[in-house]
Amino acid sequence: MPFKNIIGHERPTRILKTALRRNSLAHAYLFYGEEGIGKRLVAKALAQAVNCAAKPLEEHLADDACGECSACLHTESETHPDFVSLEPEGTMIKIGQVRALQEQIQLKPMAGRYRFVILNEAETMNEEAANALLKVLEEPPGQTILVLITSQPHTILPTVVSRCQKIRFTPLTEQQVMMLLKQKKSCDPSQLGRVAALAMGRIGLALELDPKTLEAEWLKFSQILLGDSSGDMEELLGLAQEYAHDREATQRALQWIGLWLRDLLTIKIQSKPSFVLTGSSSPPEADELLKASTKLDVEEIMAFASLIHWIWKALARNINRQLALEVLLMQIRHTIKRAS
Incomplete structure (x- = not known):
């Protein structure tokens, strides 16, 4: 989903779109905020923007993806060859996963401008995995962008956090959650306010209720x-x-x-x-x-x-x-x- 289709998160998307326009993207970001509010959604929008095929690879990046080209569609479905998503195995992200990632990002992107890595629930990294990731962040390979996503930034190794550009995400408003529910969930309109209020700005929870x-x-x-x-x-x-x-x-x-x-x-x-x-x-x-x-x-x-x-x-x-x-x-x- 391109930035233009995202409801809420105006400040994070503004920061990222400005970086795209100025060609000043960080090699690593830390997206932090409550669980289920859309941090991963914004990360995927950034992944689409950096590898959108609407513009030739040699041209300057646009500040948003088209959302319609094959690269955008493959990123949306997470089948793009340069899109990597690292999730906890069981209850944690283990050193073996980070080592495999290290090997993968040494290679040049296969189809796009960047190899784009989302490390979800980054707080679940054990100490060995965090130290291995630190080595990646200390010597970042070219043409790679890492986005660490967490609801508990204080539990992540401080030296890892210090090497990322931090972007804070806040819960959506009830009105924004209701707008999204109208798009994604078929239920009695009279119940939308109840669902949105109980979700407390977490669209992930709202969709589960x-x-x-x-x-x-x-x-x-x-x-x-x-x-x-x-x-x-x-x-x-x-x-x-x-x-x-x-x-x-x-x-x-x-x-x-x-x-x-x-x-x-x-x-x-x-x-x-x-x-x-x-x-x-x-x-x-x-x-x-x-x-x-x-x-x-x-x-x-x-x-x-x-x-x-x-x-x-x-x-x-x-x-x-x-x-x-x-x-x-x-x-x-x-x-x-x-x-x-």
């Missing part, structure tokens, strides 16, 4: 958060237990509660609110949201949002996940019942 599964998940939380009694105690404790089995599940529970609070806050501050959880302001669930909004004031909503933020950060310290969810849900339940 199943709208039907999300519908079932929200039903569980809506029975607690939107019911007249905010759910009985047994149901509340059961929900907390169900979403406490690992950090990811607990984060999902916090997201659902956070989206519910966000919709309540929207009701408080907008004259014609549109809800993330229901997709519009008209379904029956919207009436339940409106009713719930009368039982919490803005200060209480913000206090619960702060508590969610605190729990989210505390998950990294291995707090008791079930207890944290129980306390959060019980406090919400108590506040709503007190206002009833």
Whole structure:
């Protein structure tokens, strides 16, 4: 996919397009940012741009690929002879993989201007592999571009990082994720906002999320958060237990509660609110949201949002996940019942 077709990531693509125009590409880049936000997609766009056959090899590079020539199509499908993708074998990138890469990049490109290497999940390199890669970066072969991709740059050997041009990637906006979902995923438009919000700017995750599964998940939380009694105690404790089995599940529970609070806050501050959880302001669930909004004031909503933020950060310290969810849900339940 050429740069022109990429949604979001304006700053990284601007940096790369400027380097293409000025013929000042680095021999190695480090693309870093959260998982699943499109770093590899941009790396492939750069690979297409440097080897696009729309211009003769001897001519100066354009700042974007045509996306239609055989070179672009082969790069897109990752079958171009000068495109190399290095992925972890099992849980790590091993020295044998890097040594094989060393041999490969000593050869001149077979068909394009550059041999282009994507090293995905670079943080999984073991120490031997990282030291072997360091030798490549210290004496980079001509006509080779390496792009290291990671969500954990702090875990990569500092001497490796220092020899790369670092480009930071940030999550997409919800609107950008929704635009991409409309292009790539067939689902009820009313569910797009829910999927985009839960993905938190990670298009990779958004494409993996199943709208039907999300519908079932929200039903569980809506029975607690939107019911007249905010759910009985047994149901509340059961929900907390169900979403406490690992950090990811607990984060999902916090997201659902956070989206519910966000919709309540929207009701408080907008004259014609549109809800993330229901997709519009008209379904029956919207009436339940409106009713719930009368039982919490803005200060209480913000206090619960702060508590969610605190729990989210505390998950990294291995707090008791079930207890944290129980306390959060019980406090919400108590506040709503007190206002009833």
